[in-house]
Structures are given as C-alpha cells and as structure tokens.
Amino acid sequence: MSQFEQIRVMFGAAPQKPTVVTAEAKQVHSLKRMTKADFEAIKQHARDHELVTHKWRNRRWAVLIFANLLFTFSFWLDIQILEGALTASRFVGFHLIDLNSALQVMLAHKHIIVNLFIGTATVFVLWALLGGRSFCSWICPYHLLAEWFEWLHLKLVSRKLVSEHEFHRGTRTVFWVIFALLAAVSGYTVFETISPTGILSRALIYGPSLALGWVLLLLVFEVVYSRRAWCRYVCPIGLTYGIVGAISPVRVEYRLDKCFHEGDCRKVCLVPHVLDVVIKGRAADMTTPIGPDCTRCGLCVDVCPSGALVFDVKGLSKLL
Amino acid sequence: MNDKKETAAAADGTALPPLGEAKPVVINTRAKAPVRKQANRRKFIRSTFMIGGVLGLAMLGYLPVASARNSRLRPPGALEEKDFLSSCIKCGQCVQVCPVAAIKLDDIDHGFGVGVPYIDARDQACDFSCDAVQCILACPTGSLTYIKPAALNIRAGMPLAQPPVLKAKEDDPEPTLNLRERIGVARLARPESCLAVQGKGFSGQARGADFRGHLRYVSIDRWQPVPVREHPYERELCDLCVTECPIKDAIQMIESVAADGSKQYRPEVLEQCVGCGVCEMICPVEPAAAIIVDPRQPWSAS
Numbered sequence: 001m002s003q004f005e006q007i008r009v010m011f012g013a014a015p016q017k018p019t020v021v022t023a024e025a026k027q028v029h030s031l032k033r034m035t036k037a038d039f040e041a042i043k044q045h046a047r048d049h050e051l052v053t054h055k056w057r058n059r060r061w062a063v064l065i066f067a068n069l070l071f072t073f074s075f076w077l078d079i080q081i082l083e084g085a086l087t088a089s090r091f092v093g094f095h096l097i098d099l100n101s102a103l104q105v106m107l108a109h110k111h112i113i114v115n116l117f118i119g120t121a122t123v124f125v126l127w128a129l130l131g132g133r134s135f136c137s138w139i140c141p142y143h144l145l146a147e148w149f150e151w152l153h154l155k156l157v158s159r160k161l162v163s164e165h166e167f168h169r170g171t172r173t174v175f176w177v178i179f180a181l182l183a184a185v186s187g188y189t190v191f192e193t194i195s196p197t198g199i200l201s202r203a204l205i206y207g208p209s210l211a212l213g214w215v216l217l218l219l220v221f222e223v224v225y226s227r228r229a230w231c232r233y234v235c236p237i238g239l240t241y242g243i244v245g246a247i248s249p250v251r252v253e254y255r256l257d258k259c260f261h262e263g264d265c266r267k268v269c270l271v272p273h274v275l276d277v278v279i280k281g282r283a284a285d286m287t288t289p290i291g292p293d294c295t296r297c298g299l300c301v302d303v304c305p306s307g308a309l310v311f312d313v314k315g316l317s318k319l320l
Numbered sequence: 321m322n323d324k325k326e327t328a329a330a331a332d333g334t335a336l337p338p339l340g341e342a343k344p345v346v347i348n349t350r351a352k353a354p355v356r357k358q359a360n361r362r363k364f365i366r367s368t369f370m371i372g373g374v375l376g377l378a379m380l381g382y383l384p385v386a387s388a389r390n391s392r393l394r395p396p397g398a399l400e401e402k403d404f405l406s407s408c409i410k411c412g413q414c415v416q417v418c419p420v421a422a423i424k425l426d427d428i429d430h431g432f433g434v435g436v437p438y439i440d441a442r443d444q445a446c447d448f449s450c451d452a453v454q455c456i457l458a459c460p461t462g463s464l465t466y467i468k469p470a471a472l473n474i475r476a477g478m479p480l481a482q483p484p485v486l487k488a489k490e491d492d493p494e495p496t497l498n499l500r501e502r503i504g505v506a507r508l509a510r511p512e513s514c515l516a517v518q519g520k521g522f523s524g525q526a527r528g529a530d531f532r533g534h535l536r537y538v539s540i541d542r543w544q545p546v547p548v549r550e551h552p553y554e555r556e557l558c559d560l561c562v563t564e565c566p567i568k569d570a571i572q573m574i575e576s577v578a579a580d581g582s583k584q585y586r587p588e589v590l591e592q593c594v595g596c597g598v599c600e601m602i603c604p605v606e607p608a609a610a611i612i613v614d615p616r617q618p619w620s621a622s
Contacts (some may be wrong), residue, residue, distance in 0.1 A: 074416075075416050083413055083416050083417075083458075084411040084412060084413040084416070084460075085410070085411045085412050085435075087409045087410050087411045087435075088409045088411035088413065088460045088461070089411060089413070090413065090458075090460075095460055097409065097460060098409075101409050101410075102409070105406070105407055105408075105409050105461055108406035108407070109403065109406045109407035109461070111407070111462065111469050111471065111472075113461065113462035113465075115460045115461070115462075116460055116461050116462065119460055165366060166363060167363065167366055167367040167370055168363055168364060168367040170367075171367045171370060171371055174371055175371065175374070175375075178371075178375060179378075182378075183406075186382075187402060187405075187406045188381075188382070188385070188405055188406055188432045189405075189406065189408075189409075189410075189432070190378050190379065190381065190432065191378065192409075192410055192432075192434070192435070193378055193381040193428070193431060193432050193434050194374070194377060194378045194381070198410055198435060199428070199434070199435075202410065202412060202425065202435050205412065206412055206415060206425055209425075209427045209428065210427045210428050210429055211427055211428035211434055213428075214428060229370075233367070233370065234370075234374055
C-alpha cells in the first residue's frame, strides 16, 4: 500500500488489493502456494516453538500507568513534574498541549496565545517522532480501560451472549469534521464535553466526577454492542494523532517472508484494516510499513508466532 | 469479517434448496449481492444513528450553558463567559497553583462547562495569597489573562479605575495587583442579617470550628495562609468584611446617626472591589452571608 492509500484507509476507505507487486514479493507469494505441504510443516514448526509473550503489552501498560500517575502525583504530592491534565500540561515548566484539544480551542476561540502555540508545536514534534497514534495506546487512559472491557466483550461474543456490530469506519472522519465545524461555528469546544480521555484524565488528578458515568456508558456500549466502538469509529483525537503519525519514523513493519498468514494479528488489532497487507497475496513488497492509523500498541508484534511483525524506526535500522 | 459471516448466513437462509448439481452455484451468486448490499445498508443506517446519537448527546451540553441564569464566579482574569468557555482547555493547571485551593472544576452537569474552573467564594474565596495571580500565569490558553486581546470586548463597569492595591504588599515598591478587570462585585444582599447593621459585635471563629477555608493574615505570616478557624476574632462591632478585604479601598464601614440619635453602621462596597469574595467567605452570618459577590457584575455607582 502506498502512503497515500494508507491515509485514505485511515479516513475510512476500504483497503484495496495492490496493483503493483514487486517481482521478489510475487515469487514469495507463489512459493507459498506451490509448496503447500512444506509450508504447512514450517508453519507448524513455528507454532510449536512459539514464545507466548506480552512484552510490548506490559511495557505499554507500564508506560501508560506511569504517565497518568505522574500527572496525579505531581498534584497530590506537589512534586510539580507534570502539572495539568492530558488536555494541557507543563512538563518541568515546558508547555505540552494535546493536539486535538488545542485544535478545538483554536477553532472555538480563534485567538492563539504564545503558550498555546508553543505547547501545541512541542507535542506535534513529540508525537511526529514517536508514532502519532502511539498517544492512543501508550498514554490515553480510556484506551487502557477499553482494552480491559474489550476482553470482556470478546468473552461474551465467544459465548454467543452478545453479537458484534460494526460501524462504517468513515464515521470517525465525519465526527472529526463535524466537531471541528461545531467548535468553529458555535464557539464551544463541544467535543471536550464528551471526551472520555479528558474526563478520565481529570478524574485521575482532581477526583471522581459525575462525568465518569458517561465513560462507563461508553464502556458498557462497547461490551454489549460493538467492539472498541469509541476508539474505532468516533474519537477525533485518534484521527488527529493519526495524521501526525503519517510522517512518523516509528511504526510496525510487516515482513512477508516470515508470515504464515494465520491472521492472529488481525484478531487482536484495534485497527485491523491497517493489517490488510498480511492477508495472503496482498503484500506488494518484501517489507511493508504499517499505515498511520496503527496505534503502535505492539499486540500484533507480541502475538505473531514467526516474527513477521516488528517495531521499526525508519532510517535507524539501516544505520545500525 | 463479521459482515461476511452475516452475509453468508443470510444467503443460506434466503437461498432456495438445491435442485440440481449446477444450480446452487447460480442461485448463490445471485442471492449474495443483494444480501451484501442489505448488510452494507444496515451498517450505513447503524452508523448514521450512531453519529446522530453521539452528536445529540454532545449538544445536550448546551442546555446547562443556556439555562445558567447566574454565571459562576470564575478565577481572576477570566475572559467574558462565552469567550471563557471557548478558550478554556480544561486542564486544571489553575487549580494546581492556587495556594488556598479556591479553584474547583465544574462537572458534566454544567454541559460545555465541564472541567472549567470556578470559585465558590463562600467555601474558599480567592484572597490573592499568591500576590502574582498564579492562576493567570499558569493558564496555557489565555482564558485567564492580565491583558485581553484587542478583539474581545470590555463591558462598561468591568475595568477597575485604578490598579488594585493589595493590602498585604502595601509597603512593597510595587503594591498593585496586575489585574485590569473585576471578576464580580460585592453587594450587601441581606442588610437585615448584617451584624454591623444591627449594631452587633462578633467574637469567636468567623465560620465555626468545622470551616475548612484558609485566609492569609499578614500579621501572622505573609506567605502562609492559615485556616480561618484557627484565627478567632473579637470585635465590638462586626467589621470582618472591611478588615479582611485583601484590596485597599474596596469596602468601608459607613457610620450615620439615626433620628433617635443612635449610631448606625453599614458596610459600603467601593469601586475598587474586584469581586474576589473574601467578604462573602468571612461573613459570620449563617447559613447565608449578608454580603455576597455577584459574579461578572459590572460596577454601577448607585
């Protein structure tokens, strides 16, 4: 998938089969077809020697919890390292401002003071370097809660107690545009009112609020009706960071030669459309960087029994 | 993936029982297309309802904003309410820097005002213990500001005639607060319950033994506000609102002689009142204070 195509998919388009496939990739595709028995045998071998690991998940949870507690303790213990909430804060005095909150405020208020600009620019550079939507999986407290409730949802689905309902992924783009327009036209930061990220972050720092009821409602909806609905189909924060991530060097890379096309990665993924490339015959090249909608959560890296998905920093791996 | 399953299941249900060897294939390929279309249509309708639902719930946040008759008392330097709500990024940095913890954040029952800071003056007023108006310094978006951007309007009666002099730093080279506009104005709302009006004195803890509010007493410690309950008063005529006011020349006690020759007293709010709410907090009349701050009220000389 070209980068342009990957961005189109992030905005809601369905992934397409590649039109141009490199000769090398074509050969691998055909080899996998031709030697079916052998292919099955190596696949089984890989399965048998698979290391069940939660390395990246554990690292990510640790970072997420640490970052959010740093906010909390900066206030509670008055250690003043990370003051504020996720929407806007100061890290040892340096302004950090969440990109989507900044966008909402800029559109609603139509006046940008220096601190707002500095904080927004700093965070833009930070997440452009660190992978864009890695904000979602490595920092956002709602992501972690939703991940735990997703486990419950999948349990209920497997027991046929609830059924899964998908929405069109383009809804998130629609929400992004509507919330931007609403802010600009009404002059209120409408999205911030219902943002579970902001609500949870503030609750963790300033104490529980009635607003947590809304967050709970969202989680219940995700458990009984639609898997990870907020992150997948609604949250404009994810799209904002996704756009930033389009230029990021940090991403997950797919390696065709190591893949057995079993699809475990797509089952654990929050955004399985970015893993369309792992479907047999879809890869256009030997290695493919996963698209900007990927949250760099590493669940696929952990789950792949044959190491076909790995974290990669563009340019760095060549350098080393 | 789920859609495919749904489609396949529906196709099985609607497909006719196979009659010959070749026919089922034909029937299946014919039946599949409309069913997939139907599933897509359902997904589209579901998505449309979801968009409507989420937006509807988000817009409900306008109701509390529209129906709020008395706006909240906002921290010093706050822009006009509409501008304040649009510019506040709801991070609570103002809450974190306030030395007397006067600033709280609103909850979702305030709609668009969720996470926006306010001051409940009766519980804990802003007494400018920080000297520099720390909340203004902390605000990353200019919701709280010393100087308003030129494009924003300034209502008549909101600017202070002179820079407010802070009693606590009256002897400093720069005794003023860098505040241009008031956040409200105090008013003797219940003169009948005012102790001074009744000619009464006051002795004891101003707000009782359980009151948690703090106030800076320069005579005790200029930099460390202390709990009000630890600072009992002894006054022959209650004048706490006048003596505890942190701003110079913002309130005074008026003495007059009645027809029967007896002396009458009454606290009078002056134009330098910034609306901080210390008088409302310290007023010992319970439960409702005799003097209160009207948030966002302009000064009117009447």
